[in-house]
Amino acid sequence: MRWEQYRRSVRRRLRSVDRRLREARMFARAMASPGHPILAHIVPIRRCNLACTYCNEFDAVSAPVPLPEMLRRVDLLAALGTTIITISGGEPMLHPDLDEIIRRIRGRGALATLITNGYLLTAERILRLNRAGLDYLQISIDNVTPDETSKKSLKVLDRKLELLAEYAEFSVTVNSVLGSPVRNPHDAGTIARRARALGLTSTVGILHDGDGQLRPLAPDHLAIYRDLLEPDQKMFAFAQYDRFQRNIAQGLPNRWHCRAGGRFLYICEDGLVHYCSQQRGRPGIPLARYTRADLEREAAVEKSCAPFCTVSCVQQTAMLDSFRENPRQVLVEMIAARRERNPQYRPPVLLGALTWMFLDSPVKRTLSRLALRLLRARP
Numbered sequence: 001m002r003w004e005q006y007r008r009s010v011r012r013r014l015r016s017v018d019r020r021l022r023e024a025r026m027f028a029r030a031m032a033s034p035g036h037p038i039l040a041h042i043v044p045i046r047r048c049n050l051a052c053t054y055c056n057e058f059d060a061v062s063a064p065v066p067l068p069e070m071l072r073r074v075d076l077l078a079a080l081g082t083t084i085i086t087i088s089g090g091e092p093m094l095h096p097d098l099d100e101i102i103r104r105i106r107g108r109g110a111l112a113t114l115i116t117n118g119y120l121l122t123a124e125r126i127l128r129l130n131r132a133g134l135d136y137l138q139i140s141i142d143n144v145t146p147d148e149t150s151k152k153s154l155k156v157l158d159r160k161l162e163l164l165a166e167y168a169e170f171s172v173t174v175n176s177v178l179g180s181p182v183r184n185p186h187d188a189g190t191i192a193r194r195a196r197a198l199g200l201t202s203t204v205g206i207l208h209d210g211d212g213q214l215r216p217l218a219p220d221h222l223a224i225y226r227d228l229l230e231p232d233q234k235m236f237a238f239a240q241y242d243r244f245q246r247n248i249a250q251g252l253p254n255r256w257h258c259r260a261g262g263r264f265l266y267i268c269e270d271g272l273v274h275y276c277s278q279q280r281g282r283p284g285i286p287l288a289r290y291t292r293a294d295l296e297r298e299a300a301v302e303k304s305c306a307p308f309c310t311v312s313c314v315q316q317t318a319m320l321d322s323f324r325e326n327p328r329q330v331l332v333e334m335i336a337a338r339r340e341r342n343p344q345y346r347p348p349v350l351l352g353a354l355t356w357m358f359l360d361s362p363v364k365r366t367l368s369r370l371a372l373r374l375l376r377a378r379p
């Protein structure tokens with residue numbers, strides 16, 4: 001038993017190193033070129049085994065998209081140069097061929113991510129996800145005990161978190177939420193503490209309305225949100241620019257350019273490209289006919305929904321582009337914001353390296369110019 005635990009821990013470390021190297025490649029590609037999708041969400045099944053009352057992304061009847069069609073869509077995304085493919089839903093674990101979809105994503109060189117409500121996780125299922133090559137899993141927990149809004153509860157899912165902590169070789173993030181449908185905002189803290197105690201990553205999100213738009217947080221939710229906001233140490237999350245989070249929590253607009261349709265794609269169960277889960281129908285072009293010209297045109301479109309948008313994964317891709325366009329300013333603002341919250345804040349390794357390269361001294365600035373040239377980004 002001890003031997004098996006030791007082997008699992010070694011495998012977990014090796015996979016973590018491999019994942020970080022592939023993340024570094026994703027980052028370098030995002031810096032080198034604005035012309036490919038950084039992240040795509042793909043829906044293999046619209047059906048869900050739950051029915052959260054705030055959700056507009058599921059139904060109770062849809063059949064799974066056939067495997068050959070899903071594999072074709074993964075290939076099409078890879079041909080566009082997509083670096084991260086996230087499988088969402090509905091509940092993607094209802095798809096009978098999920099492992100094959102993950103294998104294809106990895107086989108085409110992209111990072112493979114899964115968003116699930118966790119209900120169907122078992123030890124055996126987690127081991128299969130390991131074997132398929134899953135890189136990240138995100139599980140969202142809405143409350144401590146089930147209520148009429150959501151059954152995604154710590155009470156039900158705690159055992160699943162324990163199984164993930166024990167068996168998963170992929171990175172696991174537990175997302176708790178705040179916002180008006182959440183009855184007890186203190187639940188978010190309980191969920192985050194439990195996730196961290198199990199060695200899992202925790203994040204907190206804000207529930208949006210049916211158009212992906214912000215509902216300002218009530219004062220008690222806001223106080224808890226501030227407490228829970230912690231700089232995430234993962235590399236891709238370094239792009240989780242603090243200004244966005246602070247404004248969202250206070251109900252203030254953000255000034256940013258949403259590049260959905262270019263840097264982020266949402267592929268629905270019918271194989272159409274949409275800006276995001278909350279802006280479906282735009283542009284609504286079949287993925288099979290989506291070209292580089294479409295990527296460029298849609299990325300450039302000004303989206304009127306941007307100022308009060310809460311779709312954080314699209315904001316994260318936009319922050320990578322901000323960094324590509326102006327690395328020094330982004331680093332200075334990001335670190336200052338984190339030190340404001342925590343004077344002892346020490347940047348994670350990647351952020352530390354970037355800071356060393358871009359900020360500190362004239363010699364290092366010369367190195368930074370060299371690095372930017374190697375990455376083909378603008379100095």
Ligand code: SF4
Nearest residue numbers: 048051052055090117
């Ligand atoms: S589990 Fe997820 S997809 Fe299913 S209803 Fe709830 S929020 Fe929607």
Ligand code: SF4
Nearest residue numbers: 212258276305306309
């Ligand atoms: S700003 Fe972009 S990500 Fe946000 S809701 Fe609009 S299209 Fe979607």
